[in-house]
Structures are given as C-alpha cells and as structure tokens.
Amino acid sequence: MTKYKLEYIWLDGYQPVPNLRGKTRIASEAPKSVEDCPEWGFDGSSTQQAEGHSSDCILKPVALYPDAGRPNGFIVMCEVMLPDGTPHPSNMRATIIDDENAWFGLEQEYFLFRDGRPLGWPKDGGFPSPQGPYYTGVGYQNVGDIARKIVDEHLDLCLAAGINHEGINAEVAKGQWEFQVFAKGSKKCADDIWVARYLLSRLCEKYCIDVEWHCKPFKGDWNGSGMHCNFSTEYLRTVGGKEYFLKLMDAFEKNKDEHIAAYGPDNHLRLTGLHETQSIDKFSWGVADRGASIRVPHSFVKNDYKGYLEDRRPNSQGDPYRICSRVLQTIAEVPTE
Template sequence: MTKYKLEYLWLDGYTPTPNLRGKTQIKEFDSFPTLEQLPMWGFDGSSTKQAEGGSSDCMLKPVRHFPDSTRKNGILVMCEVMMPDGVTPHASNKRATIIDDDNTWFGFEQEYFFYKDGRPLGFPTAGYPAPQGPYYCGAGYSNVGSIARQIVEEHLDLCLDAGINHEGINAEVAKGQWEFQIFGKGSKKAADEMWVARYLLQRLCEKYEIDVEYHCKPLGDTDWNGSGMHANFSTEHLRTVGGKEYFEKLMAAFKDNIADHIAVYGPDNHMRLTGKHETAAIDQFSYGIADRGASIRVPHSFANNGYKGYLEDRRPNSQGDPYQIASQILKTIASVQMEASMSEAAA
C-alpha cells in the first residue's frame, strides 16, 4: 500500500469571481487510484462564503484527478461543491448545471499579469516602463526579465506532467503579461483543466513571492493592454458541415444574445471592452476575418475552407469562469442548431 497526498481543489462562494481553494488528505491505495476510489470529503463552508457558521458543512465531490509532480505520490483532485447530503449541488457549483457536449471543442487563451510589490513584474517603482511594442513574444532581459520565463516554463512542465492538454505559452503585449493555452473536448473537460492549470500557476508563484493578477484591466484607463481569455470553439457541425448560411445565422444568434454572453464573460469587462487595444465595444457585436478588434474573429482558414473549422470569441476576460463561458457559447449554438433541425423536420 502507498500513501497518496490528495489535494482536493474547489471553487469557493466569492462573487463575482470565485477563488480556488485546496486542502490535503492522505489515503492509502495499492496503486494510483481511479476517480471512483476517491472519497467525498467535507469542509467548513462558513470560511469560504458557502455556508453559515451554524450549519457550516459542505461536501467535496471528486470529478477529475491529475498526477501532481510537485509532490511525492501527489494527486490533484478537482471537485464540485455539494450540500451536506452529498447529492444536491451547492448554489455556487456552476459545473454541475452547465451545458456540456464532448463534440464541442474549446481552446482557452488565458492571459494574466505577474505582480510583485503592487505592480506588474518589471515595472519601475514609479511611472511606467517603455511603451508596448517589444514585449509581445519578446526575448531578452529588458523585455521579459529574469524570472517570468522561468516560471512559465516550470508551469508548462507541471501541466504536462499532470496530463493537462496545455498547448502553448507566450509573452503578451504588456510588460509583465503572459498567456497560456488549454484545449479540451467538452465544456467540463476544458474548464476543469483551465482551473487546475490556474491553480498550478498560483501555487508555483508562491516560492517566487510573486502574485498572479487575473483582473482584466489591472492598469485601468491607461494605454496598456488588458487581459482576456479568448475562447476558441468548434462544434462537430462547424467542423464537418459549416457553410456561409449557417455561419451567418450563428453570428446573428450571437448578436441577439450579447447581454447573456457579457453577463458570464467576467466582471469589470466594461473596463476592457472599450473598442481600443484590439477589443470590441462591450455593447456592440461584430465579426470579421482576422479582425482582432471584432467580437468574433474569423480565421482565414475558416473562411477559405467553406466556412468550416473553428471561431474565436474575443470577449471573455481573464478572470471569467470557463465553465460558464463555454456553457453560454453552447447555449447560443444550440439555439441555432435547434432551429435548423426544426426546419429540416418541417421540410
């Protein structure tokens, strides 16, 4: 028998942005356990804004698990929060209620800033560094410093060790800003892996005494880019059938549902979606081929392939909940597909 360190992870009840929480328990298994072997576990919900002190019990239900290479015999256990009966999802448990479809693929581009001493990593004590320009995908100490690349490389390795479908990293437009990409088939799978990747990054940064800033516009109304979490998506229909007529109906549905999308695309998005810094205005909808300032960017490969492939929603922001973002995209797509199915049936 081997003693395993199980790090149970969950999203707390803070709004508008939940925080990741984690605690460890030790369990013995003959070998690396299956998900079904991992027990439910309780926690004090009154300390996470998920219960009152007089009735504080909440339960953690394991839903995904990953090897944790930072610990000997370590396992990361992503959980849903349940009520004390262990059956009823807690009100903060968005994962339990979202739309999911394994045939819908999501690729999230997580942008963020490294922060130290209250300012982005590499910023001078007072004022600002040289203007944006050389930092994006840059190299050299003056552009990326001496620590950031070390962190992102370590984070990449940790994600790959865990079996997370991490697809790449790059320095971003602003000083101290970086990005990593996660791909998954289905809302829950893609979002699970994004949340665990976020956790690994935050935990890694502890030893460097650096914070991860996910706010979508941490530098406020300045000429410095904000951070997004662009959501690339593709349904089986988009990949195999597509067509300009279907695409235009899909874009019309996205336009009709602006408010529903913005509601779950992350807080403070009005600070970021201003129509500047390669963003669309928050109250408008647009799409365009290779247009980074549109709500939906249409890749050349999509248009050149008979309007088939994937699309990129550029409005989700860096502190958004990927569960809700993916689910809302699926809702809008489903409304178009349902209409198409009804038309076919009537014919």
C-alpha cells in the same frame, strides 16, 4: 509504507469571482481513477458557502490529475455539494452544458505581480516603455530575469498533469503572459483551466510572486487580459456553410448582453474598443480582425465556412464553466437542418 498526498481543490462562494481552495488528504494507496477518491468535507462558513450554525459542505471528486509538484501527489478537482447531496448554489460545474463533440480552446492571459506591480515595471510607481516589443519578446529588457523560469515550470507541471497545453508566450503588456489549453468537451476544458490556474498560483508562492487575473489591472494605454474562447461543434467542423454561419452570428449578436454577463466582471474596463476587441456595447465579427467580437480565421472562410471560431470577449478572470455554457446555449438556438 508510502503515503500519497491528494490535494482536493474546489471553488468557493465569493462573488463575482470565486477563489480556488485546497486541502490535502493522505491516502495509503495511489488512486487509479477519480472513483478511488472518497467524498470529503469542509467548513463552508469560512468560504462563503454556509452559515456557521450549519457549516458542513461536501467535496465531490470529479477529476483526477497527477501532481508533479509534490512527491506522490495528485490533484482532485471537486464539486461542492450540500449535505443532502444536491449541488451547492455556487457549483457552476454542475450546471454546465457538456458535449464531447464541442471542442474548446481557451487562451488564458494573466500578469505576474511582485509588491503590487507587474514584473519589470518601475518600483517608483512609474511605467515601463510603451507596448510593442513585449509580445512574444525575448531578452531581459522585455521579459526580465524570472518570468520565463516560472512559465516554463508551470508548463511542465501542466503537461505532467495531463493538461493539453497548446502553447505559451509573453503577451502585449510587460509582465503579461498567456497559456492556451485545448480539450474536447466544455467540462473537460473548464476543469483543465481551473487546475492550470491552481498550479500557477501555487508555483508562484515559492517565488514570492502573485498572479493577477484581473482583466484590466491598469487603466490607460495598456492591454487588459482576456481568455479568448476558440470553439467548434461537430456541425461547424463537418458541415458549416455561410448561411449557417451568418445565422449563428445573428444569434451571438442577439445574445450580446447575456454573453457579456457570463464572460467575467469588469469587462467594461477592458472592452473599450481601443485595444483587444470590439467595445462592450457592440457586436461585430471579422476575418482575422482582432478588433472584432468574434474573429474568423482565414482558414474557416476558405474551407466553406467550416472549422472553429474565436470569441475574443471572455476575460481572464471569467469562470470557464459559465463561458463555455453560454457559447453552447447560443449555438443551440440555431437550427442545423
């Protein structure tokens, strides 16, 4: 009799960045939807989500993905619940603002590490040649001998899982890569990013490589890692207008500190104003300006300020549930009439 492997994954209670956790449930039938996946439990005292004297936590399945990395496999994305059925305090997904007409595209950057150093960096503790040829680079000198194999395999796993990848590329620093995920609805996009992170981390196990999600693993003249947030609402796509856009930018500037707080820890190491974006204590927007807090595409301006915008401040280790929610909170402050 065929058995099916259901990998229940969830976010633990570590702060400021939660870790992905997972354990396998064996089923006699393949689930056709997430409703076919029963609730399960785990020991929250081992994940900083409960005390030892009352350690039971509940896994509530919320999304189902095919898992091409395992025969007869599925990934079950879960929310963590308390025994009384209410969301656990660490459960950011339960509080997310969600709107299927709000579209999000997140650009997840990361480093591939071996023995504590990015792939391709000298083992003696030195540094590679300066940044320049690595972004979208080709050839052993630029990308090495294994990274492309990993990112291509990860892409295939994500596509098989139904995650809408829109692209992958080598990034500005040596050993740094990026994948982009687009989805309609903030909850869907955030789920997909977490599952894609899980698939990449699990894949790298067999190559004896770690994924470094930290936004600035090396100080100095090296790019950090972001998770640029491209977003649009139905109103931005269909009505827009310069007057509305300027009011929206005023709201983003007013809420600058709240956005930084939601966009991931240690951003002060990355948002220096020297590399990817505006410094952490300022807000700016600009057309095709990668040094701005929010980059506005040429197409947006040409189309009478309609389309999507790119917030460049979220960082690579940020929680996409919090990031998308913060964006939608600020948008909701601006009247559309």
